[in-house]
Amino acid sequence: MAAKAGAAAFMFVLFLVSVACQAQLSPTFYDTSCPTATSTIRRAIRSAIASDRRMAASLIRLHFHDCFVQGCDASILLDETSSIQSEKTALGNMNSARGYNVIENAKTEVEKICPGVVSCADIIAVAARDASAYVGGPSYAVKLGRRDSTTASRTLANAELPAFFEDLESLISRFQKKGLTARDMVALSGSHTLGQAQCFTFRERIYNHSNVDAGFASTRRRRCPRVGSDSTLAPLDLVTPNSFDNNYFKNLMQNKGLLQSDQVLFNGGSTDSIVSEYSRNPAKFSSDFGSAMIKMGDIGLLTGSSGQIRRICSAVN
């Protein structure tokens, strides 16, 4: 009896500790320890996007690919070593994920003013928000206080990042496993209003699918032949790939989604109504996108004394 009560008390303390750890994430986390952290990051991010507009897209995607593998812990930034399996060479990242240097440069600037204080995981989260705001998307209060991992996992990255050929059910289930709803998934996929995809990711769709607009498919085929040109780029949003708006959803309603994983969001299934709502109501898309990014930023956190604050983002201390 006493042992049972002891175990229950222990579990309760564990619960309180875990709640306390969660509570440590806050938009004001660095207000005393490094008051100019977020403005310093913003400056670095703005200057990177000013010289390469696509970088806005790449930074938003980097946060997604970080959070879906071991949580938002900057594991995606670690280089290969004898003890680290870099995620940079995972299927969804290799020759595809961009922006590692932009985060490292922001980190260098922040280290100059507050050495050892600001995590790389937080810098990625702030960079994604600043990128969104810079290109006309929502700004939102990023919660801070994440810590950096001392490990990475290519195996997990290969297993957990969604792929362009997946169907709706499988995509919904992947997001659900991370605590995100189908609505969150549709809002987050709306970041395909920005950026580019390589020919090999949409070839099957433009040659072999029936739910694709004929004119759109034929335009895309010009630069993406049946064989070769695998890495030739096409915009994910055919109308306005450089600004954050809701044209992505309008495209889907005309069967002009570039990836299979885009078009499945509007193909007679359970998410059709969300796509159509966002196509009619850009303000709702914008506010849901901000909320979903905040929620995604909460996945699998290291807080308190877990993990570390890396000195450079590409290697553990």
Ligand code: HEM
């Ligand atoms: C629903 C599942 C998703 C799949 C299957 C998927 C797949 C892809 C693929 C295949 C590309 C092109 C990569 C390349 O060709 O190199 C891409 C680009 C991109 N993805 Fe996703 N994505 C998904 C969800 C998301 C989410 C949730 C976000 C952000 C929160 C996101 C943000 C982006 C951005 C911004 C780009 C353009 C990147 C650039 O131009 O550098 N994606 N995605």
